[in-house]
Amino acid sequence: MRLTNVSRMDTLTGRLSSYSVTVSPAEGDPLPISFDQNRHVSLGSRPGSWMAAAFFLDHPAAREEVAEAWHAVIARHGTLRTVFSWKPGADAASDLGSSRRRPPVKEGRGGGPETDLNLDPVHISPGAWEVLSPVSVPLESGISLRAHPESPPAYPAPPASPGLPVEVGSPVLTAEEVRTALRAHFDSVCDPLAAPSHRLCVVEPAGGSPPQVIIGVDHAHVDAWSLLVIIRDLTTCLADLQTGRPPGRELPTAEPFSAHTEVLEDRPAPPASLVDRWQQILAAGGGVMPQFPLPLGDLSVPRPEVVEVRDVLDPAELAAVEAHATAHGVRLISVAVSVMTALFAELGGQPLRTVFPVHSREEPRWFDSVGWFITNAVLENDDPSLEASHRAVKEAIRLGSQPLAPIMRPYGGMPAEPGMFAMSWLDHRRLPIAVDDALRPQHVSAVIRTDGVMIWFVINETGLHLRCRYPDTPEARITMAHWLDAVVERLRRPVHDDPTETT
Template identity: 55%
Template sequence: MRLTNVSQMQVQPGRLHSCVVTATPEDTERLPLSFDQRRHVSFGSRPGSWMAVSFRLPHPTGLEQIAEAWEHVLGRHGTLRSVFTCSEGSGDQGHPEVTGEKGAQLRLNRVEPTESQWETLARDAGPAEIRATLRELFDVACDPFAQPSHRLCVVEPSPVEAPPAEQGAEPASGRQRQAPVEQGPQIIIGSDHSHVDAWSLLVLIRDLTSCLEDLDAGRPLGARLPEAEPFSAHTRHMAAKSAPPEEITTRWREILDAGGGAMPNFPLNLGDLSTPAQEVVEVRDVFDAEELAFLEGHAAEHGVRLIAVAVSVMTRLARQLADQPLRTVFPVHSREDPRWFDSVGWFITNSVLENDDDSYAASYRTVKEAIRLGSYPLGPIMEPYGGMPQEPGTFAMSWLDHRKLPVNVAEDLHPQHVSAVIRTDGVMIWFVINDSGMHLRCRYPDTRQARRAMRTWLAGLVYGLRAPLEAG
């Protein structure tokens, strides 16, 4: 799966449709909020809080079939049948799912979506128009407080004529003009981040395509799919965990204190970040499949995994360019048990990674420590700070190896992980690995200082990652 954003994603020309469902919250069943959901949604309505996935079906498929399959997928995943509301505090202040901020109450309620209806957003549109329309739609339909905060769209492709027959060849039908080539539609599913993570996007593709295959074969929808536990059950499971041991809270405190009482910041100058700036997004191809196999073998020879090589390179960069240890936010998933593997939800929480020894062994120990630091509920850890302390300039790295996931999708579906276009005041680097190799995606603020700093950092990062190849 390629990681991109809505302004750069690959889109086929055609007719753009939106599958509309509505969901009105009922004050009946209140669901628990995870620490990360509460933090994300408490920032309020804003454009760009969503993420999306795009893929192409292998053959023509009608809108009604897609809608029927999508309604079944919605029924499988509890988080897609829940909505957030926020109201001024008026009693019930002791409820555990209340933010407590300025008297506002943040709630998550179970809902039952209505039957879907299609609306056409663009006819015979080119890729640029479709991308702009998707961005505008998802910024509204996938708002944290939208009801529901997800939307499925379909691009029915414009007819594509087959290539002309070779000169002198007899047309099969006696006509000079060839029949249009039949193409499958492109499906784009957007959702507010509070309900999905990168793993969830793969689950959505698998579930929807499986249900469409069931329709074609006359099978009951979802007959071949495993049971999907609701994300709310995972939230309750995490809340029931015992308090983190003292060594965990102490290590968190050490890393936060080293960053001035906040989550780690990027070590180089990013310029004026008093207000978020328009984002710059860069994608760098690092390894093809053969080179990736060589680097993984190189890591294995040193008793580590490839991620340790990446951490080693960045540790060296931080010391060479800023004379400080590598400190970065490091998202980790909490799908510790197979019961969560087939669920949709935000099973990601933030950890922190700190390293000042660029040896592979030390870098690998640092990764293991970061995973352990992120394996405990963050609420008790962050309580002394009044929540997760974050300042402009935050630095985060994400490691996405799609080959290691128990849920994956075929590359011939042309899957794309699509991010929103946002304003930002921090740096995030995604390392994305699949069967075709590794690429990096980096997002940073569009300031003169940040552009210069990131050119230096990314060039050094790619060079360092490829150095073992050059050494043979």
């Protein structure tokens, strides 16, 4: 699965349509809210809070068939049938320039009774297709805050004309116009507080070729693993419908994400040793999460993002580097940690300290569910040896094995400052969810403004790929170009070396 963003995604010329479902209230108490959901949604309505799954069908399909399959997917996953809203009275004016109101983020809350949010179940029923037109004014790099209606209806009605056909004369968009229109559309309809905060889109090329499907979802409801689940489930349900079978009948049961949140809330307090270690790590960072230790320039306000994607190792080269790791009794991630540790010591005289997302799908019961099954840890290392790097990874996984809410509550939530550095590691080969590469699947991120550095290492059958996002300042462009070049060069060193040699 290719990791990209909406300004670079692989798409095609064609007619772009969006399918909006009908939403109505459902009976039931508000559902529990996870620590990360609370952090994310409490920032309020804003563009760029979503991610998307994009893929090309390998056979023709009508939009109505795709919509029916999407309803089957929604019916499988509880988080896609939930809506966030502010609790009564939690509507203090925002200072973000948006007319949709939000409260200031409270101290010491991690979801549950301390949040100003509700998460309510809703009914999802069939809605309508609309054909999207090109965005007339090119969007600037990064995000800009837009005005929203002062008091939008809780469940806005979809456009009329369900099952709208692609008519002669409907606008045909170039690939670049598709990218721009998708960005503007998802920024609007996949808002954290939208009802619902997800949307199905289809690009239909001329000549009857199979369409491309793009599904945008606010991050509060999905992680990268979830995007694979969505692609697998939709293509399976679509194939079932086209062959006369009940959609998704053979798919595994998908437990709701809210049940996972409840499991975490019911856990006993974290062990004192783990809390002490978190306190040590935060103290070493001046009371905040790790920051990138090399010059990034003026980060007093978020800057337009720069995104770089590097194809680091092809399959044969990846095998050589993995053999190098295996010869030292470690995995590939330890090689990457070793490389970054050595570079930070040489270039800045600092240890490696990075936020390290860890998935919380610890039991097979969660493998086939859609949700934000992520907690955060810190990976800290000052010894570039492979053995020490291996130990640092193991400790980070241990730090991420406990719910963060009780640990971060004394800090008023996860303490972050401009310049925060995060590293994500995703090896698709090790996941129990497989998506056919023939579908050309893509994990599509939004375009945002940022004041931090995020690096993704993605491994799949095509090799090792690196994606980095950083703020667009003159200093950061120089620093990050040099640093990324060095990371790539050193990751490639074992390709032609004896695998028994040390890094």
